[in-house]
Amino acid sequence: MDVSCAFPTDLDSPDNIALAERLGYHRAWVYDTPQQSPDVWMTLALAAQRTERIGMGPGVLVPSLRHPMVNATATATLSALAPGRVAVAFGTGFTGRRAMGYGAISWAFMESYIRTYRALLRGEVVEWEGARMQMLHPDGHAPARPIDVPVLISALGPKGNKIANELGDGLFTTLQLPDFIADHSWAAYLAWGTVLDEGEDDDSEHARSAGGPGWALSFHSAYEFGGPDAVLALPGGEEWLSVVEETPRDQRHLAVHAGHCVELNAADQAAWRAGGSTTLQDVTLSGRRDRVRSLLEDYSSRGVTEVVFQPCGSNVQAELERFLDAAEPVVSKGDT
CATH class of the missing domain: 1.10.150 (DNA polymerase; domain 1)
Structure with a gap:
């Protein structure tokens, strides 16, 4: 199981991603929450320029926030800046939509959007909103098509899992581990929490x-x-x-x-x-070192192939280091 990290996109995220690379994290994901964060693609572009190895990508993109051509072009741009290191995850929009008063998008819209997005990256002519379009980027404006970037789908139920199987390269989940997670060769699980010191109270x-x-x-x-x-x-x-x-x-x-x-x-x-x-x-990946390690072993046994840890608090480095220390016997790091 690979150990990755996630950050709620902020102005420090490029530096935090560079820090995660130095510590040995496998991949860094950042959130698409425009109501509370700087632009996810700008942030990733800056991170690409400050790193050499770590994988990176938006986790998760909310399709309704951008035209598929915009996300395809942003993906192509990041792929040019960080070749071979980019992955993209899509979700129906928890905070990315609900914090603006909207409900989640439908899975029918998600399916249509991802089909269109992936076809654009292949260089195909697609139809969207009644118009025909294609990525027309000349040399020097984007990598040559096709642009092959892995796509993960955030899904907790059967409709989402069906689309993940048909259109995705893996699964991106959080809050719960669905039974079908073991059916995917790439299953990323986003978790929050902290490693507590021996004798530290839960309300410290x-x-x-x-x-x-x-x-x-x-x-x-x-x-x-x-x-x-x-x-x-x-x-x-x-x-x-x-x-x-x-x-x-x-x-x-x-x-x-x-x-x-x-x-x-x-x-x-x-x-x-x-x-x-x-x-x-009960609700986070928190506890003493041995408990966190035991939870990670359970995740791995249930099919998780990539644990994605989001550090919180004022000392991001300390939280990243605490988690790596607890995870060391269970997960692989860096360029594994």
């Missing part, structure tokens, strides 16, 4: 800053997919919901997703203080 300041943003996803996803009742079933859920519901209903998604994967927002902090921190090890 380090646990809150480094593990808390991933822990908060249990509230964000419960609310988005199960509604208020699902949140109330969580420790600290009543306190979390009371803060969110102070915001007008048509802007409530802003209160839910503020700080997503970066820091605890006001509702998250209220839940943490109310005892929600007791679930940290």
Whole structure:
């Protein structure tokens, strides 16, 4: 199992990707969340210029945010800057859409989009929105077509898995491990958490800053997919919901997703203080070194071929190093 990392795209991400390369990480993924992040493609281009070996790519792109020609051209550009190192993952849009008040895109749209995107990279003439088009880049404007870049699909259910099997080169999952993950030769799993020191409590300041943003996803996803009742079933859920519901209903998604994967927002902090921190090890890849290693061994046995760890908190290097130390007996690194 390869060990990779992910970053919620920010102005430090190019330097953090270079750091991950020096530490030995296999690949770095960055998020397509324009409502809270700088542009994912600009960030990756800067990272490509600061690195030599590490794989990289957007994980995950939300198709509705860009025309397929725009993503195809951006992919071609990054492939020229980092030849042989680029992979692309697509998803239906959790934070990338829901934080702007939209629902997820349909799998029918996803299928059409990826077919078009991949055909463009092959140099074919495609039809999109009733018009015929093709990548017309002359020499010096993009690599010659076809441009072969692996594509992963983020899927948790049968519809997404069908498209991943038909159109993708692998699976990109998070929050849960579907049974069909073992059917894919490339199965990346995105996880948040932190390696705790011996004797460190789950509600320590380090646990809150480094593990808390991933822990908060249990509230964000419960609310988005199960509604208020699902949140109330969580420790600290009543306190979390009371803060969110102070915001007008048509802007409530802003209160839910503020700080997503970066820091605890006001509702998250209220839940943490109310005892929600007791679930940290249940909902994230957190715990003492031996526990994290045991979880990684379980992931590998269930079919995960690439674990993708997102560090949080003020000391990214320390979190990346802690995770590598815990993962060392289980995973391969670097150019393996």
